[in-house]
Amino acid sequence: MDLVTLQGLLDNVSFAVLFITMLLYWCSLAFSGVPWLKVLGTTGMAIANLCIAALLIARWIEGGYFPLSNLYESLFFIAWGITAIHFVAERMSQSLWVGAMTSPAAMGITAFATLTLPDTMQHSEPLVPALKSNWLMMHVSVMLLSYAALMVGSLVAVAFLIVTRGQVVELKGSSVGTGGFRDRKYTLKRIAEKANPESVLSTAGGSTAVLEQPKTAALSMQRLTLADTLDNISYRIIGLGFPLLTIGIISGGVWANEAWGSYWSWDPKETWALITWLVFAAYLHSRITKGWQGRKPAFIAATGFVVVWVCYLGVNLLGKGLHSYGWFF
Known part of the structure; x- marks a missing residue:
């Protein structure tokens, strides 16, 4: 089997595996009492990650350059980055929501490609003259890895918004100290004409949850703990992607010069x-300096997530500018 045929096989296998993985994660959310569904989902993400890596290596061998010269290659590199960062987020959170959000994103990217x-x-194809530089690997790979990390962090934030839908949840604590090392306090507030007396619930790790309970059912303690976990993981992953984006922009400026x-x-x-950069700088600033946590930074x-896609893909639809080669036009 030649490398071209192998690439065609690997991209189709990646798409099929990610599609099945997405269904497994969604089923695991619907049937949380079936633990082997999550195991199969994690296995599917690992297989997809390896298939995409093999595809990129095959193109590297065939073309003789790092495979980031056109839209097809960059899409698969981002999909690989999402599946890789997925394991970091899933390991930290042990939550099904991570896979339920990242698998459809990776699947959609591979389907498009x-x-x-x-x-x-x-x-x-051979590189155009502008891309025959050692900066191709440095700048483009770091930028795409930053996009992947920011997408995963944003998707986890969207999961937080879904988990806390209909509720205004404020997580009070230090944005610098995270996870089990911070002093957490959850405050759940809902709009009601008359606030009922507060009730205080204890959580794992000595945290407390202060709930202003309306007549309707509020979030369970399990959901509050899940919300805090998702909020924390989103912050950590975005905190990983932002420095990569900064390095990518700086290296791009040097290459441009x-x-x-x-x-x-x-x-x-x-x-x-x-x-x-400014959007995610605002996100980190709101958390570190202003102490925001919960729904406000999750909306940012x-x-x-939308801004990243406009930056990565949307501006290429214009077919204008110095970066138009190697993409749509």
Whole structure:
């Protein structure tokens, strides 16, 4: 089997495995009493990660350069990054929600690359002169890894919003000290004409939950603990992706100066990279400096998910700017 045939096989297998993995994670949420569903889901993510890695290595061998020269390759690199960071988030949280959010994202990316892009974009071709640089691996790989990490962190924040739907949850604690090492206090507030007396519940690790209980049922203690876990994991993963984004932007400026004679040209890609940086800088600032936790920063992170996609894919639809080569046009 030649490398081209192997690549075609691996991208289809990756899509099929991720589709099945997504169904397994969703079923594991619906039937939480069936632990082997989560095990199968984790196994599926591992298989998909290895298949995508093998696909990228095969293209590297075939083309003779790091496979990040066109949209097809970058999509699979991001999918690989999402599946890799998924294991970091899942290990920290032990929550089914991580896989339930990351698997459809990875599956959708591989489906778009495999089923939507024309064959001409899926084949490995010689690099254009502008990409024949050692900065290709440094800048593009770091940027795409930052996108993957920010997407995973944002998706976990969306999971937090789903878990706490209909409730206004404020998590009171230190944003710098995280997990079991911070002094946590959960405050659940709901809009009601007359507030009922507060009841205090204890949680694992000595935390307390202060609930202003309305007449309707509030979040259970299990959901409050899950909400805190998702909030914490989202913060940690975004805290990983933000420095990568910063390094990627700086390295891009150095490469731009070598290639085009200017560190910054207000190219659409550069502008949206800056917007992405500012959105997640606002997220981290609100948590570290302002002490925000819970739904407010989760909304910022959810907005960041959209902004990342506009930066990565949306501006390429314009077909304008210095970054237009190697993508749609």
